Amino acid sequence: MHKKICCLLSLWALCFFLISPPDIYSSDLPPGTAPETVGKDLSPTVQQEQLILLKVPLFSPHFANTPVALVNDVPITLGELSASLKQLDENKKNQEGERTSDYQVVLQNLINARLIDLKAKNTGLNETGAVKSFLVNSPGSHSSDQPQGTPSKAGGKDTSTALQKEQFISLKVPLYSAHFAKTPVALVNDEPITLDELARGLGQMTETETKQQGENAAVYEDALQRLVNTRLIIQEAKNIGLGETSAIQNEIEDFKLTTLRQDLIYKHLEGLEPDPADVENVYQQISREVQLYAITFESGPEAQKFLDEVKDSGFDQLAERYIEEGKAKGKRDEQYVKIKDLRSQIAQKVYSMNIGDVSNVFRTDDGFLLFQLTDSRFVEDEAVKQEAYKIVYDSFRKQKAMEYGNILTEKYVIFDETLYEEIDFNKNFEQLKNDTRILATVKGDEPVTITVADLAKNVDVSFFHGADKAQQLQMLNKKKDIAITNMLFKITAEREARFLGLDKTEEYVTKVQEFENSVLFREFMNKVILPDVKLTPEEVRSYYDAHIDEYSSPAMLRMNSLVFQNQEDAEIALGKLQKGADFKWVSANVSGFVPPDTKGVLPFDEKLLSLTSLPDDLQKTAGVAKKGDSLLYEAPEGNFYYVLLIEDVYPPEPEPFEKARNAAAKALFEMKRKQIVDDWLSKLAEFYAPQIFLTGMDR
Template sequence: MLSRLLPCALAIAAPLTWARADAPKAAAPAPAPAAAAGAGATSDSAKSPNAGSVSIRVRVPLADERFGPVPVATVADEVITVDDLRELAAITHQDRAEGMTGKADFTKLVERLVAVRTIVAEARAIGLDDLEEVKKPIADNKERIRFDLVRKHASKDVTVDPAEVKRLYDEARREWRIRSVFFGQEAEAKKFTAALAAGGEFDALAKKAAEDKVARSGEGSQWIRVSEIQVSVAKEVEKLAPGKATAPLKAGPGWTVVRLDEKRSVEDEALRAKIESTVRGEAVAKALQAYYAKLKKQLVRIDTKLLRAVSFDKPKGGFEALRKDRRVVARVEGAKPVTLGEVAESLARPLFHGVAPAQEQGKLDKQKQDALDALVSKRLVTIEAERLRLDDTPEAKRRAAEFETNLLFTTFIDRVVIPEVKVTEAEDRAAYEKRKDEFKYPAFYRLEGLAFQDAKNAQKALKSLQGGTDFKWLRSNSDGLVPEEEQVFRLDATQTISARAMPEEFRKALAGAQDGDVRLVASKDQHYVVRVAQFTPESVRPFEEVRPEIHKDVFGTAIARALDGWVEKLRDAHEVNVYLVTSP
């Protein structure tokens, strides 16, 4: 996918620390100095971060993941890598990937990344990363990443049995063409099958049963997947030869008789993929259960007697006392123990209306084991992630960094940028004046008409109407009319319809028409004589009505403008180095 989207290479000017000929070959480059206010620099080639340094130009294939960690820019301590650029490029050019060829594209993308990281650097500088509203989501995200990676590790050896997938697919793709009749009473169903046995024809008997209102019968036979048929019914139909019918079968609130007409198996790659995904999901679930059970056996000791003895639905001393209960209900080697109070808190957290309704229904005691398992599982995931050093993996670092960057960026906007943005009524009104055409009510019509099978009869009717013939009389005495149920577009003078809801040919023909005007309209081999019973011209919606919508757009534009101002201002406070080369 990426090789298709990103078939190009980047030229990056990388700083190379200057070393004298007599210097030790293994000497490491000196660390970059900390950014100083007013020392910002942005250039097409990299600003050397080390004294005595020179630059080399490196061509980096954008689709080659081995080059992912290569920096394309830095903002203070924030590093923007090829991975970051590749991800943004794939998102930005998803719908026009083939057109992404110019270096200017990448320059703009890098500038967007630099702008975001500049804001993030300032967010850190003013301490937004120390806010609880930032720290907690970051911690929660870290837990989610750990869970995903432990899950990935636990299921890494899971394989799918092709034979099992084929068996399930072959079963699922079977289809039958059947005709069925549904009866409310078993006696009527038996009368139907008796008539069949006596030589009656299925379709004729089904039609009569429907007319007698003793059965419901669809129109003809239809193809249906075997998997969609009630199991007990499918078992009986399976026994039939084509053309034969079942005995009365119990189906929901009534009885059904089914005739099998034909069998087939249909190739369906989407169905095969869905089955394979389901089989893999079940295998993964089984592997995870085994993995969890093994960890639990090795590391967890649960006080089953205590858990069983304590009622969360009818706790002694009340539920609030149970929330403070520090008795240990589970010990996890390498982690803090789980207390009854934690279990109580876990049970109460999702209950928006408090615990009382759940207690009255006896739900909490039924859920206490699951709540304990969830708490234990969280501890086991942390232990296993630490054992496997999953926090240090590139995926964990990338996902954590992306989340933190996005959170700090939006927090800066919410806390710093938005409070400074003010939009006046005059600005909203100016935007409204520029965009009035976007806020129009469409024209509305009440129409009556006649639909003819040929143009000649339609022209004749048009002349009659223009000559003063009564419309109702014409409807009753015209030749070649199209039956109502076959008309492409039904006209009813009692109904109001907007111009936008009409077929295009009607909209064009009626343009400029007023009350009482008659028009001829051709639509899909049908010819309409249309009279305008009432016309309401389009109108502009008043400012007061659309101001909330306008204000949202104007306010968003003002935020973007203010954010651009902040980025421009902050580039002087946070050292910026761009290593992407734009020269040939």
């Protein structure tokens, strides 16, 4: 195999490895709906051990693998429990009330059997805390016991007997347990929204949203409702065929292949760590402080002349002469500076210098600079140590990616090196675009060939304005190396990923499914919702007039203040002002003042303040005050009482419509879009009848 191709393959692999997966859900869903998040580790805003309450159908296939108990961390599933209950029903034919009591007995029998089995197998059973039950109560047998939005059959094919229909059980389950990650908390058109998705949805909520609602059931209900709303839109997008166009199918296929190659690179590099000695070596090099003797010249030729002369004389003597003659500026710096704090170009040069070395010339804002390294010393710095690790780590992974690219090429590719060397795109590019000779063959059940024409066309499309100009500049042959590298790596990486079964992993399938959902969601918003959002100039003006306060500057106030520690003193001063006394006279004839520079005293005096900048409780009274009014304000913190005299009031100033038009139009657009989305969601919820199994949280 051509060595150049092997080396270039690794460069493509590195670039590919550095690509981050996209955030695939649109973020512009109006309030009340929420895009899902893919591939993100979202830290929850609630306690990790938080328990939630679910009311789930006893005989639904969707819940067959949901644990109802753990014995030594091994699940007893709802499927096992329901099967045992069915068998009991067949054997005993009890009345309804007796069946309810048998429910608890059956679960305990399953637990006992599991304990006996584990002890017999000598699995190291932990007697303390070995059993965890998530059951809250016995199943109901009437429709009133169903969770919100649940029809008579709670999703999936109903195989139970007539006596077993519509039965639900309540479970108290941990929100962040892997055992329950795939447990449905809702069904939309028989597609589950899982507990794992809910947990990520909670993590996606802003801190403000969480504080506003508190850590209570409303937080969970809101997060789940967002997921349901998103899923309703996705279901409708599927049903009206928004995902069936060739453009959308190509986009999804590109994502699949890109994700496969990414997963392959991540898998190969997972767990690889650089040699600690290499990290230490780089750390010793970059965690240094240096002394520099820097001089600056007005012109580049003068600086170059200095460099030529310094070869035959000492730096100090020559620098002093140039400075004395006015040809340069500078002095020896006795201070040490960390290399990482220098300008990047200078720092890079310093890394390679020894004490006494003189740098090359650098162009700066002050002229042309050069310097001598006069001293250097190592310093311990944890931040620099981490930086050294990253430098070595990135280089190490780059090297491993290069090696892996070469391995894939050797494994899969038959390459015609002689033909490749004959190709000269700089001479006869147009002719080679029709050359069908096979340049490379990628082995497999369905071999893939790359012809000279394939390579030429790939090079052609890489130039924004076509390859004509590049051919004139003799640039095409350089581009062919990169092009063949990319083409081969894309194919070989996909082959290897499928060979390893990465396209069958749960992680990959989930990424693809969620990307498809994101595309459907986006297409629905762009093709169904947004075209119906229409604005007229008259509507924008009416919106502006109705919300004029939003497009006005806040009211402004100028005040004088007297600050007191004692409420009685403050009320005496206030009374005098309200009777018409002059502020200066009052300030000179009452006692109990707190000096204005006292810690914690708010600065109100004689400043022009916006009403919105005042404390919330003061805004209410100051907002209706007139010039000459006096107010008493008790600060919630600091135990101070403020007597305020309103010197001037400047009412809000509306922004002219011409300036506010765009902002008003945008706000109106968002309002109309939200209304259209809400209308759609109402219709879709009625049609698809989402089933919610979340009933609350355990406090």
